[in-house]
Amino acid sequence: MRFGLLGPLTVDDGAGGARPLNSAKGQALLAALLLRANRVVPVEVLKEALWGARAPASANASLYNHVTRLRRTLGPDGDGRLRSVAPGYLLRVGAGELDSTEFTAAVRRAREAYTQGDWTAVLREAAGAAVLWRGRPLDGLPEEVHEALDAQPFVRQLEEERLQLLEWRYDAELRLGRHGGLAPELSRLVAEHPLRESCHRQLMLVLRRTGRQAEALAVFHALRRRLVEDLGVEPGAAVQEAYQEVLRDDPEPETGVSGRREANIPGQRAAQQGAGTAALERGHERCVPDAADDGAPSVSTEAGAGPSPDTGADPAPRPAQLPPPPTPFLGRDAQVEALYEALAPHAGRPATAVLSGMAGVGKSALAVHVAHGLRDRYPDGQLFLNLRGANPGGAPMTALQGLEALLRDLGVPRGRVPDDVHAAAALFRSTLAGARVLLVLDDAAGAAQVRPLLPADPGCAVLVTSRSPLAALDGAVHLPLARLTERDSVDLISRVSGQGRVPAGSPAARRLAELCGQLPLALRVVAARLAARRALTVEALVELLDGQDGRLDHLEYDDLSVRRSLAVAYDALVASERSADRDAALVLRRMGTLDLPEYETELTARLMEAGVRRACAALDRLVDVALLEEVAFGRYAPHDLVRDFARELAARHEEAAERAAAVRRGVEWFAARAAQSVRVFLPATRFREVRLAGEPAERAVPFAAGEEACAWGDRELAVMRCLVTRHIRTEHARDAAVTLVRMLAPYLQGRGRMQELTELSGLARTAARESGDAGAELVAMSDLAGAYYMSGRYEKALALIDEAIAKSRLLGDDEWLQRALGNRGLLLYVLGRPEESAAAQEEALAYAHRLGDDHAVAVCLSNLGNLFELTDARKAIEFHRRSLETGVRLDSAPLQQTARCNIGCAYLTLGEPEAAIGHFEAALHSPGDAADWHTVSESRLGLIRALRRLTRADRAARECEALLALAEVRGDAYTSGKARYEYGHVLRALGRGAESGAQWRLSLAALDGTDADVLPELRSLV
Structure with a gap:
């Protein structure tokens, strides 16, 4: 497969010539996905690309429709190549499949060849790139799509790269006399x-x-x-x-x-203003101190040879202090180009850029690489100064010390440098007046350290690296540096470790890059180890690193150490006199005890047993020293290797009792928030109080509505899943973790997160059994049975429910017994055992009356109505209407929604699809539709069946696509399988036989292993 961005958008499946996409929406969708290839593109971004700021109400369903068409365009592997990954879609593009990436790679190789004077190689790369260029990138896309995708920088970069490549080509032709x-x-x-x-x-x-x-x-x-x-x-x-x-x-x-060859970097202009050009032609004028007037500057002209007639000083050197360029240097193309542009001479002020990022991310390597590419632009010299901002066991260099070093390198004798930092800074600026010098300040501690070291002449440029973003450094271009891409990470390991050490396309190499967090320092360590030990394989190294404990032990080689580079920042926080720094060190240790992928401010405050304001200050300091990243407002994430480091800190510096208490506080905080979601998701009935019986002592702020609770759950689910998985088997956190799962179950059921509900309920059941808490085990068994039921595994659910009934009778817990009996009746109904179902439902109804629980009575009436559908659908509707009336009286949206869905199903049984449609639509538009995924999905499936019977295939197709989109977002394979079964029939009715067969095959794959009643028909259809 080949994708074309350099010109009109094209897709080539390899069977024929490149073909354009005719649909404007399809072009916008493909462009949005290709501009972020191999990354998840959120649904909201895709909707804006297709419809701008005014997306229609049906945008989600229409988007899924366009995605489906694009998958067809992508050929047989379209489903695997274009995947739904929350919160959007990911288009997988392999090496060599995207023309813009190949073009940029050719430009990079041409730059290397040009730097080395390999003119033949320059021409070869230019010729290869010319074949890829079919016109202006993204040609033909409407301007509003360009704006929605923020595509202009991408287009401008490629056009500039093409111009640059042409210039290198012409220089090569001239060099070769052609x-x-x-x-x-x-x-x-x-x-x-x-x-x-x-x-x-x-x-x-x-x-x-x-x-x-x-x-x-x-x-x-x-x-x-x-x-x-x-x-x-x-x-x-x-x-x-x-x-x-x-x-x-x-x-x-x-x-x-x-003459002198220009660097020919994109955006470069060699023009100098007025006297600057003249100074370069005749030497430059520098201000040097005159002993006669106590350091006041006096102008002396240096022609580049011989001593100064005024001072007797040696001629000013032209410093060339850059360390050797890193070899190999891979990736970072966008950052390289951004730095070239940022460090172009500016009218009126020197160009300044700041590279920031965590330890080991490759700031210094990138700075040196770019500085070498800029040498021709700054012919009067290149200065390099390590400011020791993260110096193990030592203090950062002061600004005055930095000025002394820089002035000495510029030829000013040590004794002529003033003792006052302001006077020294003035002398430094005077010395560089009229010159074109590049200054690289490596490892800066902060903005205050850097400011006095900045020249004032517009012909100069400064490139600063720092773990801190140095946001207070005005006028600078700030460029945060993230980890390498997977491809560049594997390439770096391969190049450094030696030819043949890493097989091409090796899954083990990709896993090794992942275990290194795609951090350049860690990647170089493992590559060096592979190069040094020929018997050490990539697979063996992966096995060593795969265990979390001790991973950092394997990321040390010679003078390279990930642990040591991280320890510098932590040790400085511990030794600091500032309370915010010491709090930051404490927070990092406490994060190591909990070990989560993300943290929000209030959770951090609980971990450190302090107020939110103090927690914010500590988190800000951890961001400043690049030990945390603020991924959203109030949310912070450590790099994977920082998590390893934090675990080590917690084990080394926190007492066991402190670690246990911190974990318990963290779990209880989440459980308290989840308990508030129960109050929103469940109606105010006896059962809600039963569910909350094990509520944690800590109370959290209530949610304003179900929408807010859903948003909280969606945002924190991955974190809570990690928390429970990690700590539910530990004695100090087990009970709190079981409570957390208990409180999460209504949210998980309502949102259709069956995979998470199955996993967490299973863990809670095991933990409750180990602790001897029979009541908690009963709740977990019931929740697990519910997850099995909604995933179509009815027999497994029934076995668990029977066990729960026995345990409820033993414990004398009538509330859970009533609920379990009702669920047993429902399961026996779907398994085709009506007599046993009726007995269970009647017993459940009797318990509901005895408990005085009207809500439970309404649920039993609904279940009995389902049972009567098998023999008397009119009577079934009567039962469902009685349940609906109770739901209205109790103001219970879920009861009303379920009753309307069931009435629709009964009308389908009667062969009255027109009457059924209205009830399904009412169920879908009820106030509780956002909180009860099971009823929403069943209502939409019923609506699709009714539309099929009325031969309204076009609308049925749209409803199928909408349901599939919702199921994919939730990861609900069972509902997706049922929807694809219906979709296959709809597509066949529309005369799209090949597509219907594809849907049935996907449906069979999703439903295989469940107890779905359509499986025999599906197998015959496939």
């Missing part, structure tokens, strides 16, 4: 980009070397006139040198290209 035929191409470029100096320089040289000297001079004068009139600057040094070659009568230079 300049014939280039003039027309360069003339077009010059016309399209009248201020792009490199194109003019190349055109001048081509015209000069083909005997057209007058035309070459005309190109120069036209460029100069535009620059002076539009920008107020003269042409840069490279153009000036080309101009000198045009004026000369001597033979063509052997190098093929005149």
Whole structure:
């Protein structure tokens, strides 16, 4: 499969030529997915791409329809390639399948070849990239789609890369003496980009070397006139040198290209303002201290040789202090380009950029890589200074110490540097006046340390790296650095470990990259270990790292250590005199005890036993030192390796009793919040009080409505699942974790999260049995049986319910016995055992009357109505109407919704689909539809069946697509399987036989292993 972004959008399945997508909505959907290939694109982003800010009410269903069509376009593996992953969709794009990625890779290889002077390789890469370029990226997409997707930066970057590649190609042709035929191409470029100096320089040289000297001079004068009139600057040094070659009568230079070669970075302009150009041509003027007037600056002109007549000082050096470029350097293309653009000379001020991120993320490597690419842009020197902001066992360098070092490197004697930081900073700025110098400040501690080290001359640039974002550094471009992509991570391991050590496409290598958190430092450690030990395989190293305990022990080699790099920030917090820093260290340790993927502010306050304001200050400090990332307002996530480090801290520095108490507080906090959700999801009946019987002592703020409780559950479910899985078997947190699962069950049932309900209820049942809590075990068994029922595993549910009935009778718990009997009757009904079902329902109804529980009575009436559908559907409707009346009297939306759905099913049994439709629609539009997924799904399935019988296939198809979209978001495979069964019949009615067969095959795969009654028919259909 090949995808095309460089021009009109195309998809090529390999069987024929590239074909465009005809639907405008389909193009917008594919563009949104390809711009974020291999990442989850939220549904809201996709809706905005398709409809803008005014998405229709049916947008979710329509989106699913477009997704389905796109899957068909993608061919047989469309379902696997385009997957629903909450909260949206993910399009899997493999290596070499996306033309824009291949194009950018070719540009990167051409840059490396150009830097090394390998002109043949430059031409080869340029030719390969030219084949991929079919026109302006995303050509044909409406402007509003570009705006919705924020695609313009992507388009501009690719267009700039193409221009850059062309310039490298022309330079290579000139170097090889192959300049014939280039003039027309360069003339077009010059016309399209009248201020792009490199194109003019190349055109001048081509015209000069083909005997057209007058035309070459005309190109120069036209460029100069535009620059002076539009920008107020003269042409840069490279153009000036080309101009000198045009004026000369001597033979063509052997190098093929005149003068100093430009870096030709996207966005580069070599122009200097006024006196700056003159200074570069004759040497530059520097202010040096004069002993006669106590350090006041006096101007002396240095021609680059011999001592100064005023001071006797040595000539000022041209520093070239950059460390060797990292090899190999992989990925970070977007960041590299952003830094090249940010560090272009700015009118009126020096360019400043800040690279921030956690320890080991590759800030310094990226800074050095970019700095080497910028050397030609800053020919007066490159300074590199380690500010030791994260120096193990030592204090960061002071600003005055930094100034002393920088001035000394610029040729100022040690004794001439003032003792006052402000005076030293002024001398530093004076020394760099008129110069073009690049300054790399590595590992800065904070903005206050950096400010005095910033030059003032607009010809200079500063690149700063820091764990802190240095947000207080005004005027800087701030670029946070995240982990590498999976592909670049595997590539880095392969390149560093040696050829052949990592097989191509190795799943073990991908797992190794994942275990390293795709952190460059950790990746280099494992690669170095593989390179050093030839007997050590990738698979063996994965096995060593796969156990959480001791992972950091295996991420150390020679002077590389992930643990040591993380410890620097933590040790500084512990040693600090600031209370917020010491609180931050405490929070990190307490996070290690709980060990969750995310934390919110109130939970953190509970862990540290402090107020929310103090917790916020501690969390902010952890973000500042890059030990946490704020992923949303008030939510924080540690990197995987930081979690490992935090666990070590907790085990080493927290007493066992402190760890146990912190875990218990965390679990009880979630249980208290979940208890408030029970009050929203369950009606105010006797059963709600039974459910809340084990409520935790801590009370949380109530939820305003079901929508707020649902949003909380959706946001925290992954965290709570991790919490329960990790701590439910520990003695100090077991009871609280079982209570948490008990309180979560109504939310999980209502939202249709059957996988999570099954897993957590099973854990709670085992933990309750181990602790000897028979009541808690009974609740967990009932919840687990409910999960089995809603997943279509009726026999397993019945076995659990029978066990729950026996336990309820033994405990004398009539409330749970009544509920279990009613559920038993329901299960026997769906399993086709009506006599046994009737006996269970009658007993359940008797218990409901005895308890005086009207809500339970209404549920029993509904269940009896289902049973009567088998023999007398009219009588069934009477029972359901009685249940509906009770629901209205009790103001219970769930009871009303269930009754309306059941009435619709009874009318279907009677063969009256028109009457059934109204009841299904009423059920779907009842106030409780957002909280009861089971009734919503059954109502929509009933509506689809009614529409099928009325041969309203078009609407039935839309309802199927809407139900499938909702089921996919919830991960409900059982409902998805039933919906696909119906969809297959609808598609066949629409004359789409091949598609109906595909739906039935997917339905069979989803329902296989359940007790669904359509399985025999499905097997024959497939």
